Amino acid sequence: MLDKEGIAKRIAKEVKDGYYVNLGIGIPTLVANFVRDDIEVEFQSENGILGMGPFPIEGEEDADLINAGKQTITALPGASFFDSAMSFGMIRGQHVDLTILGAMEVAENGDIANWKIPGKMVKGMGGAMDLVASAENIIVAMMHTNKAGASKLLKKCSLPLTGVACVTKIVTNLAVIEVTKDGFKLLERAPGVSVEDIKKATEGKLLVEGDIPEMEI
Amino acid sequence: MIKKTVANVKDALQGVEDGMTFMLGGFGLSGIPENAISELVRLNVKNLTCISNNAGVDDFGLGLLLQKKQIDKMISSYVGENDEFERQMLSEELEVELIPQGTLAARCQAAQQGFPAIYTPAGYGTEVSQFKETREFDGKMYVLERAFKANFAFVKAWKGDKAGNLIFKGTARNFNPLMCGAAKITVAEVEELVEPGELDPNQIHIPGIFVQRIFEGKNYEKRIEKRTVRKVS
Numbered sequence: 001m002l003d004k005e006g007i008a009k010r011i012a013k014e015v016k017d018g019y020y021v022n023l024g025i026g027i028p029t030l031v032a033n034f035v036r037d038d039i040e041v042e043f044q045s046e047n048g049i050l051g052m053g054p055f056p057i058e059g060e061e062d063a064d065l066i067n068a069g070k071q072t073i074t075a076l077p078g079a080s081f082f083d084s085a086m087s088f089g090m091i092r093g094q095h096v097d098l099t100i101l102g103a104m105e106v107a108e109n110g111d112i113a114n115w116k117i118p119g120k121m122v123k124g125m126g127g128a129m130d131l132v133a134s135a136e137n138i139i140v141a142m143m144h145t146n147k148a149g150a151s152k153l154l155k156k157c158s159l160p161l162t163g164v165a166c167v168t169k170i171v172t173n174l175a176v177i178e179v180t181k182d183g184f185k186l187l188e189r190a191p192g193v194s195v196e197d198i199k200k201a202t203e204g205k206l207l208v209e210g211d212i213p214e215m216e217i
Numbered sequence: 218m219i220k221k222t223v224a225n226v227k228d229a230l231q232g233v234e235d236g237m238t239f240m241l242g243g244f245g246l247s248g249i250p251e252n253a254i255s256e257l258v259r260l261n262v263k264n265l266t267c268i269s270n271n272a273g274v275d276d277f278g279l280g281l282l283l284q285k286k287q288i289d290k291m292i293s294s295y296v297g298e299n300d301e302f303e304r305q306m307l308s309e310e311l312e313v314e315l316i317p318q319g320t321l322a323a324r325c326q327a328a329q330q331g332f333p334a335i336y337t338p339a340g341y342g343t344e345v346s347q348f349k350e351t352r353e354f355d356g357k358m359y360v361l362e363r364a365f366k367a368n369f370a371f372v373k374a375w376k377g378d379k380a381g382n383l384i385f386k387g388t389a390r391n392f393n394p395l396m397c398g399a400a401k402i403t404v405a406e407v408e409e410l411v412e413p414g415e416l417d418p419n420q421i422h423i424p425g426i427f428v429q430r431i432f433e434g435k436n437y438e439k440r441i442e443k444r445t446v447r448k449v450s
Binding site for chain 2: 067072133
């Protein structure tokens, strides 16, 4: 079974040379730490920077330089700043190659819910609805089950949706799963996790074809 | 040169009244119009509708207006960092319209540029698109979103000149340029106000035509919401 860092490490392998990538808050933010350093990748943060770098060293934090999670960051050589309309123009216009975000629930048809628990938690969708409505390549990073042990990979989402039929891949602490028109297709198992374990933790339709390899991280 | 300068924040907010709709720039606490917000608190105008991506934190930014219950309605995309906001929202003292961040930007820009509405794919099939007109273009579904209407836009820039031309810094740019000219009156506060001719016209982000009033702000706190640093290796 993977921890959050492990999920981020596995997703980092999906980041290819020449990609512009948008990372969501939480596990997705960690992905930047594990991308191979022999490929050229630029990170976009939807509040208005392309070419986002690591956190600043102490004393160099700048209130005018933050990411979408409101954390202080740096700008790498070749970076650019822009307003929010241009930022979402990049996203809506499908110029960003890969979007990685967290979720509370994903349905077997690729629906995603990650912005609201009615009556309990209302933080807002931020840029998530724009991202999932436009991006062609959307990877969800999340734990396979919630804190109560219930599956987050469902037949149908129970929470208010963020987007419809949009998720392409899911990486959890247990598995790598592709969303197909026939349901969740199991691609890889996390180290020490059996196909049975994954079946038990998946409420939606799980397609298992042939031998399922263990992830290489 | 058409001069846009006003002496201070008090003059800049002339005409602000109860019940008005305001646009306020900023993302999180970055690039917020700190001086205008302080003056709105001092004026104690009430029953406001505020269009702003976030709602500040409990003791800074728009949180200051929330503490004094000056806001009736917020239109935002993300409000997660503010306990008082969440309390007022869940108890229904405060009306909240949450909309996608890109839609918020597009509705500001539409108002600025004279479009009555725009189509966006964001929110299609979710509760955001309920009761809204939808339409198919080339096999994909889109939601019709209206341009905002507001009485005042309060924006913050890094540098400006007396003609109202503005330059923003870093990610403090965010929604600020899009709100310029998107309300009946745009009030720009800047960290540094210079004479016309001192800013390179090639570097201007927002031409002065979109700004009605400009002043040099004071005592910027520029608070950092989440200070994150790395160790030097």
